[in-house]
Amino acid sequence: KKAGWAIVGLGKYATEQIMPAFAECKKSKLVALVSGTPDKAKKLADQYGVNSKNIYNYQNYDSIKNNPEVDIIYIILPNSLHAEYTIRGAQAGKHMISEKPMATSVKDAQAMIDACKKAGKKLMIGYRAQYEPFNLKVIEMVRSNALGQLKMITSDHGRILKPEEKADQWRMKKDLAGGGSLMDIGIYSLNAARYLTGEEPVEITAMMHSTPNDPRFKEVEENMTFLLRFPSGVIAQCNSSYSYQEVKRYRVFGSEAWLDLDPATDYYRHTLHIGKKESKEQILLKEGNQFASQLDHFSECVLENKEPKTPGEEGLQDLKLMMAIYEAAASKEKVKV
Ligand code: NAD
Incomplete structure (x- = not known):
């Protein structure tokens, strides 16, 4: 079984490095996109075989809660937005991964850890070099x-x-x-x-x-x-x-x-x-493909209920x-x- 992933923020890193890496993943598949630009999302959904019913925007993001295809949400937004979208994602019952730096304040980073703990969901930070x-x-x-x-x-x-x-x-x-x-x-x-x-x-x-x-x-x-x-x-x-x-x-x-x-x-x-x-x-x-290794590591953690090697605490410490x-x-x- 592969874990289903949603990507939030379809910018440079998401589209040039992360999305192409799913082709080399054994345990991860891209199933949903969250974007403020519908045309871009539609085009990328077609390119990656994502069902157009699984395209969300920043307003209806929370309704991802009702989508059983999504196990994991990956936040690839500007740094100060990681906290809000990680917390909303955890509250929607999904496992969360955020890009580095985890947040722009210690308070936000702690709130992300607390929200994921409270929801009983895992939190990982995208420290790709530790999978390279x-x-x-x-x-x-x-x-x-x-x-x-x-x-x-x-x-x-x-x-x-x-x-x-x-x-x-x-x-x-x-x-x-x-x-x-x-x-x-x-x-x-x-x-x-x-x-x-x-x-x-x-x-x-x-x-x-x-x-x-x-x-x-x-x-x-x-x-x-x-x-x-x-x-x-x-x-x-x-x-x-x-x-x-x-x-x-x-x-x-x-x-x-x-x-x-x-x-x-x-x-x-x-x-x-x-x-x-x-x-x-x-x-x-x-x-090696560090992007695919990072994605599959977190999928494995979610599928087999293991703790990620680079959890929220690693981001908080940095x-x-x-x-x-x-x-x-x-x-x-x-x-x-
Ligand atoms: P980017 O600007 O290309 O992408 C950001 C995306 O967020 C864009 O699609 C933009 O439209 C969207 N967005 C939503 N709300 C926004 C707002 N209020 N203001 C601006 N943009 C908004 O940037 P990027 O280089 O892809 O970086 C995104 C995140 O990924 C950052 O946290 C960055 O540190 C991280 N990153 C990590 C690596 C890595 O190697 N791990 C590499 C590059 C970037």
Whole structure:
């Protein structure tokens, strides 16, 4: 049996990455769409073989409750809307998955967790990198001490924010995005530092900069750099930017070797190297479809009543830490967490 999925928000990520991935899923099928644009929804429904009676809009969304074909609802809206649509979906009796960042405030993230608990439904966050083979390999190597003792991590995520692109317009607005490069892509460095160490940071410092008079950064930050100290002594040094050319990488330094994954959190083309003494070798792995793996993971959790690997609590923790990073940057002081 396959779990039936509804997608809320038919924007760039939903239509270019998630919807095409259903073709490679073994446990997930796309059965419903929720959109504010009927023509777009109809066209996509035809393309993906979704019954036109299963097209909803933001007003009649709650009536999805009466549709037994839908088991899971995936929220792929601008960040600040994740909370409302996750809560309404849980109240309609469906299992919920929300895109990252889970929400734009700790309060909203907690309300999402509470609503799903109250409804007896599962909640997952779309941390696709945790379902991606190269990242899983690096985690396994770090855990098995293939690098010796873990010492440091560096991670960079950057891209150019383009006001002419629709998907970037809401990203310039604080009320919809919650923040700038940190919330959008710095979160990948933060989440990676946590899944690579398997620890939670205890101390944070940060610096933030936005170019004065650049209209893109009137409401949200351009550049953020932050340091995380972990209980084992590992330090992670992370950068995010909305104004340098695209990079999505990390390097993990151990006492015996380092690992370089560049790109680390892209959609495809992950490239892994290990460096030891004078040698640097590429580690070849088969590329996997992380989108399909993520979808099937949650379907399996729902069908077999298991807890997802990246539950709401994982999103809440990142949100708490991002708030601490903003606090550290604003106060120019160390923040203990
Ligand atoms: P997008 O703008 O392309 O898509 C957002 C959709 O929401 C659009 O279809 C838009 O019409 C709709 N929408 C509904 N109400 C809206 C409102 N009030 N204002 C603006 N749009 C509204 O953006 P996107 O890049 O697809 O991002 C959507 C979500 O997915 C974000 O939370 C983002 O962080 C996340 N995302 C995740 C990844 C990933 O790799 N996991 C990649 C890209 C985006």
